[in-house]
Amino acid sequence: MLIVMSGLPGAGKSSVAQELGRLLPAPVLSVDPVEAAMWRAGVDRGQPTGLAAYVVVEALASDVLALGQTVIVDAVNDAKEAREQWRGLARHRSVALRHIEVTCSDRAVHRRRLEGRRRDIDGFAEPTWASVEARRASFDTWHEDRLVLDSVAPLTGNVQVAMAHLRDAR
DSSP, X not given: OEEEEEOOTTSSHHHHHHHHHHHTTOOEEEHHHHHHHHHHTTOOTTSXXXXXXXXXXXXXXXXXXXXXXXXXXXXXXXXXXXXXXXXXXXXXXXXXXXXXXXXXXXXXXXXXXXXXXXXXXXXXXXXXXXXXXXXXXXXXXXXXXXXXXXXXXXXXXXXHHHHHHHHHHO
């Protein structure tokens, strides 16, 4: 199964992804550390490294799926093109695709989480609240079926809901 986590930076998608990865177990492939690794390797930040990171994660996810294993992709996935990329991969590998979007309905809580987090991704600056708000304004409308989790709810409850959703998908 290909599980694609989506949501704005700081909404809580990585926390859900990591817990799902532990429980399933399944590798979690995150786009941000891949992009930061490109910069550390000398790829110019003026290049489309964000797109390239999605492509690299897609290649890695494809290899994991080819082994018959579940994989979790952790990225914002705010553009319909990104979501189509994962649909295409699931078709190519003949696996089930499950989208899980994590939102945070309380903007004050979301902002506090974003501004307080330190992910320790060498060379990757945390996004600003202004950049998150800009992404929110341009977030493409969803047309795919997806489970939506609100991270205002406790993480353990959201993970239980996600696990039940994934079990039903199998």
